[in-house]
Amino acid sequence: MSINWYPGHMHKASKEMTETLPQVNLVVEVLDARIPYSSSNPFIQELCTHKPRIKLLTKSDLADPQVTKMWQDYFERQSNTKSMALDLLNTDPGAQIIDLINKLYPQREGSSTLAMVTGIPNVGKSTLINNLAGRHIAKTGDEPAITKGQQRINLRNGIMLLDTPGILWPKIDNPNSSYRLATTGAIKDTAISYEDVAFFAVDFFLKHYPEPLKQRFNLQQLPDTEIELLEIIGAQRGCLRGGNRVDLERVSSIFINELRAGTLGSVSFETPEVIEAEMKQVAILKAEKEERETLRLEKTAARRKKAKANRKK
Numbered sequence: 001m002s003i004n005w006y007p008g009h010m011h012k013a014s015k016e017m018t019e020t021l022p023q024v025n026l027v028v029e030v031l032d033a034r035i036p037y038s039s040s041n042p043f044i045q046e047l048c049t050h051k052p053r054i055k056l057l058t059k060s061d062l063a064d065p066q067v068t069k070m071w072q073d074y075f076e077r078q079s080n081t082k083s084m085a086l087d088l089l090n091t092d093p094g095a096q097i098i099d100l101i102n103k104l105y106p107q108r109e110g111s112s113t114l115a116m117v118t119g120i121p122n123v124g125k126s127t128l129i130n131n132l133a134g135r136h137i138a139k140t141g142d143e144p145a146i147t148k149g150q151q152r153i154n155l156r157n158g159i160m161l162l163d164t165p166g167i168l169w170p171k172i173d174n175p176n177s178s179y180r181l182a183t184t185g186a187i188k189d190t191a192i193s194y195e196d197v198a199f200f201a202v203d204f205f206l207k208h209y210p211e212p213l214k215q216r217f218n219l220q221q222l223p224d225t226e227i228e229l230l231e232i233i234g235a236q237r238g239c240l241r242g243g244n245r246v247d248l249e250r251v252s253s254i255f256i257n258e259l260r261a262g263t264l265g266s267v268s269f270e271t272p273e274v275i276e277a278e279m280k281q282v283a284i285l286k287a288e289k290e291e292r293e294t295l296r297l298e299k300t301a302a303r304r305k306k307a308k309a310n311r312k313k
C-alpha cells in the first residue's frame, strides 16, 4: 500500500515556508520520537540545509528510550545540528530549548532571532510553542492538520517563533514510512484504511514487542498471524457483526487508537540501522523501476521507427 496525503493547504504551506525562509535564523524541526526518520520531511531537509537546526524528538514518553538515544546521537553527528528528546505532556523543557536556540544562534543586538518551528502534522509543534510561550497561544489537537497558516509568536526574550502548518510531501518513497506515519497519526484517518494500518502494526508488534501484547490482551501465547490476533482482540472487545464474525474495521481502529495512546507501552518503530537497510532496498527498487521505464521507452521508440519505415515502403 502506498499512502499519500498531500492536500492543497500543505502545498500552500510549503510555498509560504520557502518564501519566509530568507528571514529565518534557525529551524526547530519537530520529529516524532517513535519514527524520527519517517517523520523527517525531505522537502524541509532540503529547504533548510544551510540553517542551524534543532531536531526535537517529541512524544518521547511514547517511544523506547534506548532507541530515542540512538537517534539523538545520530542527529548530533550532523553539522550545525542539536537534538533533544521531549515529553511535552509531562515536563516543561522551555528553558532548555531557549538555551539551545541561543547557543546555536547567539542573539544579535537590535534584532530578535526568528526561529521557524516546522515538521509533519500532529507531532506537537503548537504544543511546543505554547510551552515556550508559557500560555495557550497556538491551537492544538489530537489529529493532523490543526494549524492551517503561519503564526508569529513573540517570546519577548529576543526570540520570535514562527508556528507553521504540518506538512507531508507528495510521494513517500519508503512504503514502511507510509505505514509508520499512518500508525502514529500523522495522516488523516479518512486517507487510510484502518485494517491495512492495523495489519502492519500488529505484525510489527508480533515481531518486536510480543510481551506488551500478551500483557495488554491477557494472552499466555500469541498466534502466528496478525489476522488471528485481531480476531482474538475483536472477540474480547465485542467487535462482532452478523454471524458472530469479528468486525475487522472496528477492532483495527481500537488497536490503532490504543497504540497511539501508549496503552501498549513505549514503542519505537525504527532505528538508524533499520532505516539504513530500508533505504538501500528503496534505492535498488527505484533503480530497477527506472531501468524498466528506460527499456519501455526504447521499445516504444523502436516500434514507432519500424512503423514509420514500413509506411514509407
Ligand SMILES: Nc1nc2c(ncn2[C@@H]2O[C@H](COP(=O)(O)OP(=O)(O)OP(=O)(O)O)[C@@H](O)[C@H]2O)c(=O)[nH]1
Pocket: 058, 059, 060, 061, 062, 086, 087, 088, 089, 119, 120, 121, 122, 123, 124, 125, 126, 127, 128, 139, 140, 141, 142, 143, 144, 145, 146, 147, 148, 164, 165, 166, 167
Ligand atoms: N504523548 C504526547 N503527546 C503529545 C506530546 N506533544 C504533543 N502531544 C499531543 O499531540 C497532539 C498534537 O499536538 P499539536 O501541538 O496540535 O501538533 P501540531 O504539530 O501542531 O499539529 P498540526 O498543527 O496539525 O500540524 C496533541 O494531542 C498533543 O497533546 C508529547 O510529548 N507526548
Ligand SMILES: [Mg+2]
Pocket: 125, 126, 127, 139, 140, 146, 147, 164, 165, 166
Ligand atoms: Mg499545529
